[in-house]
Amino acid sequence: MFTTSCATSAPRRSKTFLASCGAPVEKARPEPAPPSPGHRTHPGELGSVAVQTERFRDRSITYAGVQGELLTIPSANPINHHQAINDPTGCEPIDIDAQLFVPPGIDRPPTVIVVPGSLGVGPNHEQHAETLIAAGFAACLLDPFGARSVESTVAKQTVYSFAASAFDVLAAFRILRERVDLDPARIAGQGHSRGGSAVTIAANRRFADAIVGAEVGLAAVYAVYPWCGQQFVDAGLGSTVYRAIIGEKDEWCSVQEVQAQVNALRQRGSDATIRIVANAHHSFDRLEDPHTIDEASVAPSAPTVMLDNNGAMILPIVGAPDPTITDRDAFVASISGGHGRLGAAIGGVGEQPGLFTADMLAFHRAWSTRV
Numbered sequence: 001m002f003t004t005s006c007a008t009s010a011p012r013r014s015k016t017f018l019a020s021c022g023a024p025v026e027k028a029r030p031e032p033a034p035p036s037p038g039h040r041t042h043p044g045e046l047g048s049v050a051v052q053t054e055r056f057r058d059r060s061i062t063y064a065g066v067q068g069e070l071l072t073i074p075s076a077n078p079i080n081h082h083q084a085i086n087d088p089t090g091c092e093p094i095d096i097d098a099q100l101f102v103p104p105g106i107d108r109p110p111t112v113i114v115v116p117g118s119l120g121v122g123p124n125h126e127q128h129a130e131t132l133i134a135a136g137f138a139a140c141l142l143d144p145f146g147a148r149s150v151e152s153t154v155a156k157q158t159v160y161s162f163a164a165s166a167f168d169v170l171a172a173f174r175i176l177r178e179r180v181d182l183d184p185a186r187i188a189g190q191g192h193s194r195g196g197s198a199v200t201i202a203a204n205r206r207f208a209d210a211i212v213g214a215e216v217g218l219a220a221v222y223a224v225y226p227w228c229g230q231q232f233v234d235a236g237l238g239s240t241v242y243r244a245i246i247g248e249k250d251e252w253c254s255v256q257e258v259q260a261q262v263n264a265l266r267q268r269g270s271d272a273t274i275r276i277v278a279n280a281h282h283s284f285d286r287l288e289d290p291h292t293i294d295e296a297s298v299a300p301s302a303p304t305v306m307l308d309n310n311g312a313m314i315l316p317i318v319g320a321p322d323p324t325i326t327d328r329d330a331f332v333a334s335i336s337g338g339h340g341r342l343g344a345a346i347g348g349v350g351e352q353p354g355l356f357t358a359d360m361l362a363f364h365r366a367w368s369t370r371v
Contacts, residue, residue, distance in 0.1 A: 001179075003351060004169070008292075010348055011081075011082070016197050017350060020267070020333075021152065021217070021245040022047060022343075025080065026252035029238050030181070031261055033071045034059065036192075036355045036362070038231070039219065053165040053191050055097070055143070056097050056098075056099065056121050056141070056143035056145075056146055057070050057099070057131040057146060057147040057315060059099075059142065061099060062134050063101050063126065063129055063139070064101075064103070064130050064133040064300060065104055066101045066102065066125055066133055067101075067360065068099035068100065068101050068141075069099065069100045069102070070098075070099055070195070071097070071098040071099065071103070071140070071172075072095050072096075072097065073095065073097070073098055073101050073142075073168070073171045073175055074093065074095055074171060074175075075092065075094055075095065075096045075164070075167055075171035075172075075200050076088065076092060076093055076094060076164065076167050076171070077091060077092040077093075077160055077161070077164045077167075078091040078092075078095050078161060078163045078164055078167060079091075079161060079163075079326055080161055080163050080255070080311065080313065080323075080325065080327070081162075081163040081201070081207065081230075081311030081312075081313070081328050081367075082310055082311040082312045082323040083163070083165075083209065083311075084164075084167055084207065084210065084311060085206065085207060085210040085310055085311040086165045086203060086210070086310060086311070086323075087143070088167075088210055088211055089215040090165070091277070094117060094147055094148065095147055096142070096143060096144055096146070096147045096148075096168055096171070097143040097146050097147060097257065098140050098141060098142045098143060098172055098188070099255070100131065100138065100139070100140045100141075100161040101138060101141075101145075101175075101198045101236075102181055102182070103134075103136055103137070103138065105132050106136055106307050108180075108181060108182055108183040109136055109137055109138045109186075110130050110137055110138070110183055110186035110187070110188070110219075110364070110368035110371075111138040111139070111140060111176055111181065111182050111183070111186065111187045111188070112129075112137050112138070112140070112187075112188065112189075112364060113140045113142060113172050113187065113188065113189045113199075113218075113220075114129050114132075114139055114140065114141045114142065114144050114167060114189050114190050114191075114195075115144070115165075115168070115169060115189060115190065115191035115192065115195030115196075115198050115199055116142070116143075116144070116191075116192060116194075116195050117156070117192045117195050117196075118152060118153040118154045118193060118194050119152050119154060120143065120144075120150070120151070120152065120248055121141060121142075121143050121145075124192075124283070124286055125141060126141070126286055128190070128269050128285070128357075128360065130143050131357060131360070131361065132360075132361075134166065134365065135361055135364075135365070137364060137368070138182055140172055140176060141213035142168060142169070142172055143167065143224060143319075144160075144164075144165060144168050147159055149360075153194065154296075155326065156182075157194070158245075158326070158327050158328045158331065160322050161327050162194070162197055162198070162201070162256025162327055163201070163245065163311070164253075165194060165195070165197065165198035165200035166197075166198045166199075166202040166207060167202075167211065168198065168204050168241065169189050169191070169199055169202035169218075170207075170208060170211040170212050170217075171204075171211075172216060173187055173212060173217070173266055174211075174212055175187075176259075178218075179225060182229045185219060185371055186219050186368050186371050187218060187219055188219055188220035188222065188367065189202060189203065189218045189220075189221050189363065190221075190225065190360070190364075190369075191221075191223060191224065192224040192225065192226075192231040192285075193226065193227055193252065193282070193283075193353060194223070194281075195224075196223040196224050196225060196227060196228075196244070196253075197224075197226050197227045197229075197230065199218070199221045199223055199226075200216075200223050200226055200228065200242075200261065201219045201230070201232075202218065202221075203217060203237045203242065204232050204234075204235065204237060204239045205234075205236045205237065206232050206234055206236070206238065206307075206309055206310075206311065207218070207232075207283040208238075209312070209326075212331050214320075215238065217237075217238060217240060218240050219240065219241065219367060219368075220240060220241040220242070220243075220364070220367040220368075221237075221241070221242045221243070221371050222243055222245070222364065223243065223244040223245070223263060224244075224245055224246075224260075224285070224295070224358060224360075225245070225247065225250055225252070225253055225282055225283065226244055226246070226253065226258060226261075226285075227248045227252075227253045227257075228254065228257040228258050228260070228304070229253075229254070229257060229259040229302065229304055230266065230305050230306075230307060230330075231257075231260070231261055231302070231304055231306055231307065232306070232307045232308075232313075233271070233306050233307065233308055233309070234268070234308075234309055235261070235264035235267070235268050236264050236268040236269075236270070237270045237272075238263045238270075240273065241258050241270075241272075241366075241367045241370075242262070242265055242272040242273070243268055243272070243273045243274070243276070243363050244258050244262055244272075244274045245274070245275045245277065246258050246275075246276060246277070246354070247274075247276070247277045247279075247280025247281050247282060247284045247341055247352075248270070248276050248277065248279065248280060249267045249280060249281045249299060250280070250281060250282045250308045250343055251281065251296075251298060251302075251343075252282040252296070252298050252299070252300065252345035252346075253282065253300060253342050254300040255276060255304075256272060257300075259274060259276075260304070262274040272319070275353065275359060276295065277356075279349065279353065280348070280349075280351075280352050281345040281346055281347055281348075282345065282346050283346040283347060283348070284347070284348040284349070284353070284355070285352070285353050285356040286346065286347055286348050286353065287348060287353050288347045288348065289347050289349065290341050290346065290347035290348070290349055290368060291346070291347055292344065293344060293345075293346060294342065294343050295342065295343075296342065296343055296344040297340060297341075297342055298340070298342075298343075298344045299334050299335065299340045299341065300371050301339050302337065302339035303316035303317075303334075303337075304316070305330045307321075308321040311321065311323075312325070313325040313326075313329075313330055315329075315330060315333050316333075317333065317337070322365035335365055
């Protein structure tokens with residue numbers, strides 16, 4: 001049994017961050033052992049240094065009695081969405097790690113790809129994977145960090161691109177749909193914060209068509225407190241079922257941007273829903289009291305960066321697409337506009353972690369029985 005722990009950070013940074021854009025990621029202290037079930041973490045036990053320090057592929061893991069199978073996922077490091085869409089085979093290749101858990105006794109079960117946020121694979125993602133496996137789903141827990149020698153993107157979101165995060169999701173999807181023990185028509189993505197951005201972009205037809213082909217893609221997306229600071233002008237998801245869940249007090253990711261994303265999906269005819277959880281902060285699925293991380297650099301009030309049909313970014317103050325713009329360019333523009341600030345809260349309170357689990361299971365059960 002696993003308890004929940006730190007999941008994510010927001011990708012937009014403060015002026016302190018900009019000074020270190022060209023610096024390597026700081027070596028973090030080793031993460032302490034996961035707390036016992038029911039333990040409430042004291043803020044001083046966490047700070048913002050509980051990061052992924054052990055390569056996920058080197059761990060022998062059993063969830064809900066199922067031994068994990070190591071997967072090597074051929075993915076890529078596009079510099080931006082424009083390169084991913086227009087030259088996917090020309091992007092720098094990279095093999096990332098994942099572990100797959102297929103529950104026994106179930107013929108070709110539905111699969112959920114679990115995508116972590118800025119601190120890598122954490123105990124909350126492991127808990128959610130175990131819950132899904134026990135409920136009859138196969139779970140593929142993705143590790144975007146190990147192969148890239150990344151421990152955390154909290155201090156430097158540009159260590160690899162958001163386009164690469166979305167590419168990882170579709171690369172995993174491509175491998176999973178070829179397996180004879182899984183149902184290729186029932187593969188979903190569940191992403192947390194930065195991972196929520198990844199599964200949202202991966203489901204967009206403008207992106208997915210270029211990577212995996214037309215009319216092929218995720219059956220469903222569960223976007224967990226997602227960062228929606230980059231959105232396609234054409235928000236079409238095709239047949240993908242979409243649900244976002246976010247706390248009303250989220251200080252890392254903009255609730256309004258998530259609402260706008262869901263509304264744009266609906267306008268394009270998608271089956272898209274949103275749940276805003278009362279009195280909840282970022283990472284409210286974690287079993288620890290809400291507390292503020294003083295060094296957190298966030299900019300939830302920054303204008304959204306739109307992506308044209310070819311994936312070129314449109315800076316809000318420019319208004320025209322530019323295929324050369326990267327994430328760093330967009331973040332610098334945001335901070336230059338005065339949108340950055342320090343300090344943001346994380347953690348769950350009361351029944352919020354349980355509420356999340358119930359919502360997660362209800363969504364995955366609903367879409368998987370309809371496909």
